[in-house]
Amino acid sequence: xxxxxxxxxxxxxxxxxxxxxxxxxxxxxxxxxxxxxxxxxxxxxxxxxxxxxxxxxxxxxxxxxxxxxxxxxxxxxxxxxxxxxxxxxxxxxxxxxxxxxxxxxxxxxxxxxxxxxxxxxxxxxxxxxxxxxxxxxxxxxxxxxxxxxxxxxxxxxxxxxxxxxxxxxxxxxxxxxxxxxxxxxxxxxxxxxxxxxxxxxxxxxxxxxxxxxxxx
Amino acid sequence: xxxxxxxxxxxxxxxxxxxxxxxxxxxxxxxxxxxxxxxxxxxxxxxxxxxxxxxxxxxxxxxxxxxxxxxxxxxxxxxxxxxxxxxxxxxxxxxxxxxxxxxxxxxxxxxxxxxxxxxxxxxxxxxxxxxxxxxxxxxxxxxxxxxxxxxxxxxxxxxxxxxxxxxxxxxxxxxxxxxxxxxxxxxxxxxxxxxxxxxxxxxxx
Numbered sequence: 284x285x286x287x288x289x290x291x292x293x294x295x296x297x298x299x300x301x302x303x304x305x306x307x308x309x310x311x312x313x314x315x316x317x318x319x320x321x322x323x324x325x326x327x328x329x330x331x332x333x334x335x336x337x338x339x340x341x342x343x344x345x346x347x348x349x350x351x352x353x354x355x356x357x358x359x360x361x362x363x364x365x366x367x368x369x370x371x372x373x374x375x376x377x378x379x380x381x382x383x384x385x386x387x388x389x390x391x392x393x394x395x396x397x398x399x400x401x402x403x404x405x406x407x408x409x410x411x412x413x414x415x416x417x418x419x420x421x422x423x424x425x426x427x428x429x430x431x432x433x434x435x436x437x438x439x440x441x442x443x444x445x446x447x448x449x450x451x452x453x454x455x456x457x458x459x460x461x462x463x464x465x466x467x468x469x470x471x472x473x474x475x476x477x478x479x480x481x482x483x484x485x486x487x488x489x490x491x492x493x494x495x496x497x498x499x
Numbered sequence: 500x501x502x503x504x505x506x507x508x509x510x511x512x513x514x515x516x517x518x519x520x521x522x523x524x525x526x527x528x529x530x531x532x533x534x535x536x537x538x539x540x541x542x543x544x545x546x547x548x549x550x551x552x553x554x555x556x557x558x559x560x561x562x563x564x565x566x567x568x569x570x571x572x573x574x575x576x577x578x579x580x581x582x583x584x585x586x587x588x589x590x591x592x593x594x595x596x597x598x599x600x601x602x603x604x605x606x607x608x609x610x611x612x613x614x615x616x617x618x619x620x621x622x623x624x625x626x627x628x629x630x631x632x633x634x635x636x637x638x639x640x641x642x643x644x645x646x647x648x649x650x651x652x653x654x655x656x657x658x659x660x661x662x663x664x665x666x667x668x669x670x671x672x673x674x675x676x677x678x679x680x681x682x683x684x685x686x687x688x689x690x691x692x693x694x695x696x697x698x699x700x701x702x703x704x
Binding site for chain 1: 503504505506507508509510511512513514515518520521525526529530533577579580582597598599600608609610611612613615616617618619620621622623624625626627628629630633634635643644645646647648649650651652653679680685
């Protein structure tokens with residue numbers, strides 16, 4: 284989904300504030316929230332993609348204003364309510380105030396079974412896809428071309444895994460983009476590497492084949 | 500501002516315990532992991548050894564997860580790959596997660612607050628040199644920058660460039676030099692010019 288969580292390249296933000304903000308946690312409540320999040324992942328109440336998607340499903344104004352661990356809390360609480368661990372009313376009652384939860388999920392999708400043979404050095408293009416559910420493709424690489432510089436072992440396909448759907452696992456490829464291609468005349472010079480799932484990619488220049496290609 | 504969050508954490512804890520989905524020892528075990536086990540000294544051990552052991556460095560750059568495991572450092576099951584990015588005198592790597600907050604937390608420690616902030620996530624992929632300078636790292640113009648966005652469960656760690664003045668140091672002294680920030684890539688360990696950054700005025704840029 285094209286949510287407000289997809290922040291890469293967004294403009295208008297101010298200075299990063301590292302001083303006094305280097306610690307991972309700012310209170311014992313934050314550590315407890317993280318502990319509960321991890322505990323329920325390990326128990327299989329939800330997987331990491333479902334958790335991430337529950338964060339992404341937060342109402343945009345809530346997401347932008349919330350602290351990191353408030354987002355974690357919201358996702359965990361939402362998953363608990365959706366899984367029937369407790370009701371929203373029970374949660375409100377226990378907290379002594381209404382607790383905002385994430386918005387409902389839209390449809391997920393399973394991965395393509397036919398995937399191109401991609402190797403290190405290949406030039407690839409990120410598909411111009413728009414999906415309503417969970418996806419791990421940052422918007423700033425959509426439709427862009429880059430060069431494959433790394434290959435990972437297979438992982439669960441997030442677009443399915445984030446919705447509890449079965450789908451074959453996919454490798455991811457570290458694809459190298461030139462920042463000046465991503466944002467022409469609008470970025471500082473750098474090479475930007477992004478981990479991209481196999482199913483999000485197509486070969487930009489497929490190797491020449493002697494076999495005739497079927498008509499599209 | 501923290502008061503509602505504490506009340507919410509209390510409510511969640513209460514409900515999960517009532518359903519027997521959470522016990523006090525879960526909270527204690529996690530607290531122990533984040534404060535005692537998942538610490539940047541783990542990554543520092545890997546980097547210091549890579550600086551002093553050529554064959555280990557080759558393994559670390561080829562299969563970081565296996566190299567870490569060979570030194571007794573585990574990663575969560577879902578982190579199936581650790582890619583180690585070598586900084587040199589000419590190339591500077593920096594990692595981020597624009598979509599959320601992914602890091603190799605069992606190796607370099609839990610992500611710092613600023614790493615998860617909207618500012619770092621939005622800006623570092625597009626204006627890395629400026630962001631690094633604001634954070635105190637003023638890179639020479641000739642230094643090439645590579646940004647790595649952690650969008651999958653592959654995890655990244657920067658192998659900092661070994662400063663010239665550390666020749667002859669013990670491995671323990673080298674480990675003590677290596678910080679979480681240098682393994683994320685928002686700091687370098689050389690003497691000036693890179694370190695000039697640390698003492699730059701707060702309001703710069």
